[in-house]
Amino acid sequence: DFSLGNPNLPPPDRFKEVLLDLIQSSKPGDHGYMPNTGYPFVREAVAGYLSKEQKTPVTQDEVIMTCGAAGALNVTLKTILDPQDEVICPAPYFVEYNTYVDNHGGILKTVSTRPGFSLDLDAISDAITEKTKAVLINSPNNPTGQVYPEESLKHLGTLLSEKGRSLNRTLYLISDEPYRKIVYDGVSVPSIFPCYKDSIIVTSYSKDLSIPGERIGFIAVNPGATHRQSLLGGLALANRILGFVNAPALMQRAVAKLQGVQADLAAYARKRKLLCDGMAECGYEFTQPRGAFYLFPKSPIPDDVKFVQALQEELILAVPGSGFMGPGHFRVAFCVDDETIINALPG
Amino acid sequence: DFSLGNPNLPPPDRFKEVLLDLIQSSKPGDHGYMPNTGYPFVREAVAGYLSKEQKTPVTQDEVIMTCGAAGALNVTLKTILDPQDEVICPAPYFVEYNTYVDNHGGILKTVSTRPGFSLDLDAISDAITEKTKAVLINSPNNPTGQVYPEESLKHLGTLLSEKGRSLNRTLYLISDEPYRKIVYDGVSVPSIFPCYKDSIIVTSYSKDLSIPGERIGFIAVNPGATHRQSLLGGLALANRILGFVNAPALMQRAVAKLQGVQADLAAYARKRKLLCDGMAECGYEFTQPRGAFYLFPKSPIPDDVKFVQALQEELILAVPGSGFMGPGHFRVAFCVDDETIINALPG
Structure with a gap:
């Protein structure tokens, strides 16, 4: 997910x-x-x-x-x-x-x-x-x-x-x-x-x-x-x-009492690298995210809603870019387990 | 207060x-x-x-x-x-x-x-x-x-x-x-x-x-x-x-985990009695409150705002009834220390 x-x-x-x-x-x-x-x-x-x-x-x-x-x-x-x-x-x-x-x-x-x-x-x-x-x-x-x-x-x-x-x-x-x-x-x-x-x-x-x-x-x-x-x-x-x-x-x-304290950023950095490297290898086009925990790649087909539906059939849940007024793209949130990323990459 | x-x-x-x-x-x-x-x-x-x-x-x-x-x-x-x-x-x-x-x-x-x-x-x-x-x-x-x-x-x-x-x-x-x-x-x-x-x-x-x-x-x-x-x-x-x-x-x-648990009601009941008894003795007219922690007596003078200002000069803070669309009255909140009630009663 x-x-x-x-x-x-x-x-x-x-x-x-x-x-x-x-x-x-x-x-x-x-x-x-x-x-x-x-x-x-x-x-x-x-x-x-x-x-x-x-x-x-x-x-x-x-x-x-x-x-x-x-x-x-x-x-x-x-x-x-x-x-x-x-x-x-x-x-x-x-x-x-x-x-x-x-x-x-x-x-x-x-x-x-x-x-x-x-x-x-x-x-x-x-x-x-x-x-x-x-x-x-x-x-x-x-x-x-x-x-x-x-x-x-x-x-x-x-x-x-x-x-x-x-x-x-x-x-x-x-x-x-x-x-x-x-x-x-x-x-x-x-x-x-x-x-x-x-x-x-x-x-x-x-x-x-x-x-x-x-x-x-x-x-x-x-x-x-x-x-x-x-x-x-x-x-x-x-x-x-x-x-x-x-x-x-x-x-x-x-x-x-927690000013300046934060959750372990290295974990997000690792997930980002895992996901970006994997998606790049699969040929997806995207601008590398510089912050947050989202990747917003171009959809390989123009209709991002249809593409996200196809992903869903592979049991991969993402959100169509149209939902963010960014049609032709889709959003992948990488605040998930490393395993989830690794297992999903073949999709 | x-x-x-x-x-x-x-x-x-x-x-x-x-x-x-x-x-x-x-x-x-x-x-x-x-x-x-x-x-x-x-x-x-x-x-x-x-x-x-x-x-x-x-x-x-x-x-x-x-x-x-x-x-x-x-x-x-x-x-x-x-x-x-x-x-x-x-x-x-x-x-x-x-x-x-x-x-x-x-x-x-x-x-x-x-x-x-x-x-x-x-x-x-x-x-x-x-x-x-x-x-x-x-x-x-x-x-x-x-x-x-x-x-x-x-x-x-x-x-x-x-x-x-x-x-x-x-x-x-x-x-x-x-x-x-x-x-x-x-x-x-x-x-x-x-x-x-x-x-x-x-x-x-x-x-x-x-x-x-x-x-x-x-x-x-x-x-x-x-x-x-x-x-x-x-x-x-x-x-x-x-x-x-x-x-x-x-x-x-x-x-x-706290369904049915509540703060000590007896304390509010005691404060209510202290306040109601005292205010009745002073000749204030009011309907005895049956719940909550407010008393809403009639103001001794028709202008409740003026009356509350006079109380304020005695260092007693209450709210004019007009503020609740109940002119001619004033609100006394008795969620205060017993001492506060006892000391204020001469007012």
């Missing part, structure tokens, strides 16, 4: 130690309500780590703990969108973005990418209208595994500044980064905050710590954002009224 | 034991994704308990684990509401209901209650129109502490059946029950499922177990619901796309 993006590595040992320690030392009230944005000490720990990662001084005030990246994205969209506002997203992309934007009255507008799935700035520029409220990027990308280089993000920042000025409208750049720490070959994911001031990071610990069922993530707002204060107030309110109320208390406490 | 409904009792000892045991015995994948509706074994445990409580055989298929009752309510409203649909709610009520209904394009329509805050069926009947999609009740009630008797709920069920038939439209009864287990003087909260077939329970373990920060609750659909299958499918989808994805994994596992 190569169809699901469910991280198959166990959480790092430190995760279990931290949880045991937290529960053994718990005091009355430790599982109670806290501010809707999360515990101040947790947000401070996250802000400290982010400041280094983003090469920007971030304080706890700019961090809002959330119920995963999906929660973070819904809270952000609820806060910034007015009815019929448009959100631009390069395709292929995680299709649930459509429903997230639709939940809050917006419209998702997709733009094409360039060969190798890199950003097409001309396509983004052409897509911006007076209804545009945000551009939503996801790097490392699901389903392609691509990472946008810093230069490309800087150009995007410049483009959004110029367009925002000429439209007299704040355009947000939302960077969905749950795969930030899953990268290969020494690739590093550029910091978004220095590239554009009205940027917002949404992310989770689901993949870093292999705990997607626990729903813990956060939103970080660029300290230089034009409407910083009202944006932060809106996010706190949206977190509450969408029904999240707050990120799960115990997991907040846990991640505060 | 009597302003917040944050349960101040510690979780039962068994909660800590269960968590330690779950973490010590955890296997890889225990913190991973599961079906969006929750682990089947957790839903089975909940369904078993519910079957007794609701005097109705409930299976795991009718149970969806959620991120608290606020999550449960948002998921339910997202599923059933079309734009401009109306939800009827007796006042006074938890004001956040307004935003929950508004999140999904609906309109909350309040109706008055009778003296002692009991249901006014005539008022509900008059409020039902061809745009009505649901009636939302909350018993034990925040802010009044009242519990609707079975007879009243049966009449409500009959009313909704008749109105639904004449409008040729399914009317849902949503019962928000997070305080179900916080009751006094031997009061028992009636089961809603036998009273009306198109009923949906939304609730949480926040108050039972004193763990509101952990965000764990569930939706239960009446097995006899007219559109049972599509309703359940819609709820599972809504849970995912609203960004909850699933209820927090570890807490799901915990509550499966």
